Amino acid sequence: MEGGSDYSTFPQGPIDKTKVLEVKPFRSLYPMLPSSPEGPAFVCAPPYGPFPAGFSPFYPFIAPQNVSHASQNNHSYHTQTPPASFAAPIRSFRSPEINLSDGFNGEMGSSVGKKRGKVYNLQESGSRQRKARKSDVLDFVASSSKDFVVGISSYERDEGNRQVVTSVLIRYDALRRRLSQMEDAKESPTGIIRRADLKAGNILLTTGVRTNTRKRVGAVPGVEIGDIFFFRIELCVIGLHSQSMAGIDFMTSRGDLEEEPVALSIVSSGGYDDDAEDSDILVYTGQGGNANNKDKQSSDQKLERGNLALERSLRRGNEVRVIRGMKDGVSLNTKVYVYDGLYRIQESWKEKGKSGCNMFKYKLVRMPGQPGAFSVWKLIQNWKDGLSSRVGLILPDLTSGAESTPVSLVNDIDDEKGPAYFTYFPRVKYTKSSRLTQPSSGCNCRSACLPGNPNCSCMQKNRGYCPYTANGVLVSRKPMIYECGPSCPCTPNCKNRVSQTGLRVHLEVFKTKDKGWALRSWDPIRAGTFICEYVGEVIDKVKSRQDGEEGEHDDYVFDTTRVYDSFKWNYEPGLIDEDDSNQSTEEYDIPFPFIISSKNGGNVARFMNHSCSPNVFWQPVMFEENNETSLHIAFFAMRHIPPMTELTYDYGIARSDEGNSDTHRKRKCLCGSPKCQGYFG
Incomplete structure (x- = not known):
């Protein structure tokens, strides 16, 4: 018998052993x-x-x-x-x-x-x-x-x-x-x-x-x-x-x-x-x-x-x-x-x-x-310790010191010596016409911003919570995340500055067999970890449409006006008895068409390929800089990503505009996912 037994409940007299109602092992x-x-x-x-x-x-x-x-x-x-x-x-x-x-x-x-x-x-x-x-x-x-x-x-x-x-x-x-x-x-x-x-x-x-x-x-x-x-x-x-x-x-x-x-x-x-x-x-x-x-x-x-x-x-x-x-x-x-x-x-x-x-x-x-x-x-540990060299290494750091963490350039597929020339810079570049015009200001905190502080304007914009955990992991997708920016007097180690800290993992740009150049990490990446920002020149939609006739720049453009597959990433409020009405939607709220071109200059994000089953997603982030509001596109890990796994995100599908078909922009997808739609762009 398992556990204690009350012998008073046992039947009295002879027991018919041919009738076994339940059989239960001693160790359950x-x-x-x-x-x-x-x-x-x-x-x-x-x-x-x-x-x-x-x-x-x-x-x-x-x-x-x-x-x-x-x-x-x-x-x-x-x-x-x-x-x-x-x-x-x-x-x-x-x-x-x-x-x-x-x-x-x-x-x-x-x-x-x-x-x-x-x-x-x-x-x-x-x-x-x-x-x-x-x-x-x-x-x-x-x-x-x-x-x-x-x-x-x-x-x-x-x-x-x-x-x-x-x-x-x-x-x-x-x-x-x-x-x-x-x-x-x-x-x-x-x-x-x-x-x-x-x-x-x-x-x-x-x-x-x-x-x-x-x-x-x-x-x-x-x-x-x-x-x-x-x-x-x-x-x-x-x-x-x-x-x-x-x-x-x-x-x-x-x-x-x-x-x-x-x-x-x-x-x-x-x-x-x-x-x-x-x-x-x-x-x-x-x-x-x-x-x-x-x-x-x-x-x-x-x-x-x-x-x-x-x-x-x-x-x-x-x-x-x-x-x-x-x-x-x-x-x-x-x-x-x-x-x-x-x-x-x-x-x-x-x-x-x-x-x-x-x-x-x-x-x-x-x-x-x-x-x-x-x-x-x-x-990978041998590479980091210098015990063995990386096969196919072209450059130990293609950023030339622009990033605090080096980004290696590797080709162990063929004899190509690198991607087409571009200028590497770690921060997005705005033109005058692409800046938000409304005046704004940051918080007034003199130390690290604390969640629930009614006097912290940045926390109040995020509904009173810090959007990140104590170790800098994104909690939930939001229509917009508001970070403390350079205009805020809070300390540099304030945990509401995650997307401004630069690269946190050792990334590698590598050559693939059939998709050109791609991006992966030497380090394991936890779900919700900030990977990088999409960096390039912010352009207006008219200029983007003119450049689109050249055909080549589509590989190096991020466009918030595209149609992206929806997916669920946030927690389910019912699991902890929270009211659904208190939770914001996961649909993004971009105040204006936001397009970034990294054809001539940008960072590692330009090498991330499309996938119909991506492991990375983008999140709009705003913060104050020089008393102006800056909009940024930050990439976060959708799930845990093992080392040397290619990093991919959904490029989206261009919308049809004014009755003109955009089918000529669609390209064959080679992601190999079971959910592959066959095309993107």
């Missing part, structure tokens, strides 16, 4: 979540306790219900004999012989056993209580914006895809940013730890906005090798790693004799003495023993839970997902998690750790034929 993987959003707040505790009074253990995933025999067969993970590279004798501290075919199924969302040729589900107890809540969740999710995936069906929760995974991650980070903004506006006591990441994760997990809830061995649908995450809870909401704190995720598989744990994924984040020098080999240290806890006495690690699961997976030869924790090149206090693909455990042993206690070691080898992930990070 069901999450113990609040029954309503008004339940107790999320508490970050170790996965196996101890837990504060009034709280239950937290496991993010609910086992699937009513899993049929057919569905298990359709999605089973078939164990195979390990390849030759794994056929060598294996050293193991405990490795009894196990029949690989005994009751092992790769998609074990529930414990499944065999008896007399029948398959029965051991985790259906409690399903009635969850059915009512499940329908409520579907109704709630279906009411979200049409620009997100409309609703998350039970199948999409169990079996995601790329679109669903992307939608869940965007919705999570949008909520996290809003919660961070709300916390920044509060006056909290000193020493209080704010964890908007955990609060947002708890809300999404409770309301069912998640995917891949069925635990499985091997790849997770919709998650690609090289994907990056800035919070551990992101791994939970997409089903990549269900433990919010523990480094080993596992589940039990039912054999003929007993249930045994099977390792599904590990997170190597540097908490132990993990050896990660080789990009294809990871020596992983087991969990437990308090080896990394200064407040507790160290002890020998035990062969239980995750450690036992890794040992059993060594004998089974099943695939294990590996997520590596890396230091963020932009913010040294931040850790980035990169999904490095599938590994197999080759051997295990015991050794003395730095604490003098015994620790388990597991050697994992990356399966061949997978795209690079961790290897890309290692290569």
Whole structure:
């Protein structure tokens, strides 16, 4: 029996053992979540306790219900004999012989056993209580914006895809940013730890906005090798790693004799003495023993839970997902998690750790034929450290020092030595006719501007909130964002000056095979991070139309009058019981046609290519300069962008004007996206 039992409720007299109403395993993987959003707040505790009074253990995933025999067969993970590279004798501290075919199924969302040729589900107890809540969740999710995936069906929760995974991650980070903004506006006591990441994760997990809830061995649908995450809870909401704190995720598989744990994924984040020098080999240290806890006495690690699961997976030869924790090149206090693909455990042993206690070691080898992930990070770090040179490097800094962060120029495709000549300048250039004429002034703050300050005119223009989080991440798309400008007396480190700080990531202009020159970053980019401004000469629409007859300049023009695909990026107010009417629209409010030409001069933004599924979006920003209002176009990351990923945005479609067709301006699109419209411009 699980938990405490009231023996007075047991039936008296003889029991008819032929009637089994419910069968429930001793160790249940069901999450113990609040029954309503008004339940107790999320508490970050170790996965196996101890837990504060009034709280239950937290496991993010609910086992699937009513899993049929057919569905298990359709999605089973078939164990195979390990390849030759794994056929060598294996050293193991405990490795009894196990029949690989005994009751092992790769998609074990529930414990499944065999008896007399029948398959029965051991985790259906409690399903009635969850059915009512499940329908409520579907109704709630279906009411979200049409620009997100409309609703998350039970199948999409169990079996995601790329679109669903992307939608869940965007919705999570949008909520996290809003919660961070709300916390920044509060006056909290000193020493209080704010964890908007955990609060947002708890809300999404409770309301069912998640995917891949069925635990499985091997790849997770919709998650690609090289994907990056800035919070551990992101791994939970997409089903990549269900433990919010523990480094080993596992589940039990039912054999003929007993249930045994099977390792599904590990997170190597540097908490132990993990050896990660080789990009294809990871020596992983087991969990437990308090080896990394200064407040507790160290002890020998035990062969239980995750450690036992890794040992059993060594004998089974099943695939294990590996997520590596890396230091963020932009913010040294931040850790980035990169999904490095599938590994197999080759051997295990015991050794003395730095604490003098015994620790388990597991050697994992990356399966061949997978795209690079961790290897890309290692290569970039070697470039930064000067340990190896960048192949195809033409210029180490094409800005000639105009930017505080250099922008390299690279061509490892052909012999072209660079793009056509242009003048690099980091600030947009206005003509007299393009300036806003109305007088304006900045704030009167003498220190950093504070959200909620009724005397700060810049904050009041932004509805009392700072549009950015404390670490400079954009919270929401707005019709217009008002920053403090050079005319404002507040300090230069005021966090309401994000788009004026210049480049914050190490960018690279590189040659593509079929799209000319393009832009990407050496550093990982968090969703909402400012990337660059579109810089060039602001021109009027008449001059733009005259230049348009030349045909070439379309590649180097940004035009706010074009038609852009709408998309949902902001958080859903209903998730935190906010009134929709208090939230501004995501439609932009440009006071006049704003056109920038970077044909003859500009910055790195001129090299960003079009995509029908972009990872960058533009946001209008205003601030005061020389007592005049300046309008700027700032680019922000739409989602987390891994290193060396091309940066793209939507070029939009030119409008038909005065009955004249603009079809001659449309160009063939080569973005390769599943949503590609075939043309742009």
